[in-house]
């Protein structure tokens with residue numbers, strides 16, 4: 001794989017944001033609307049290792065997961081066709097992943113969702129996320145996310161665009177992304 005391939009696929013859309021910000025659900029719906037392939041980075045990792053993300057964390061540990069995540073991200077970013085890619089909440093914050101994303105696409109989009117909404121959504125679905133699965137109350141979830149997201153925001157904010165989404169309404173976010181693509 002050539003990282004410095006000059007045929008950069010600049011029009012691909014990369015969805016960035018904390019866990020629970022709607023990257024996967026928005027990516028899937030958007031792909032039907034604009035007819036781009038949809039790729040979910042976590043799903044690709046799971047397919048490659050034939051294990052769930054939680055199982056990978058348990059068996060190999062987070063550091064090994066991050067290495068695999070980096071390698072598969074590089075492979076996807078070197079694809080030649082246009083696609084929508086949903087990355088994991090931690091992806092932009094490890095290795096040189098965020099700079100790599102910026103160098104390969106002009107449409108990196110940070111989906112910014114308020115803490116209160118993230119905590120509520122993630123508390124209901126914490127089992128799927130090894131980083132959150134041991135948190136035992138909604139207040140602790142809120143406290144954890146507040147600190148964790150604070151460390152990650154500087155990476156997320158390097159994205160080319162930010163879309164704030166305060167409601168459970170993917171449609172609005174999708175409309176905003178389509179507006180961005182017209183620019």
Ligand code: S3P
Nearest residue numbers: 018019020053088089090129130
């Ligand atoms: C992670 C986010 C997850 C997944 C893994 C680690 C993180 O992806 O990659 O559990 O560090 O924020 P989603 O953001 O799609 O849940």
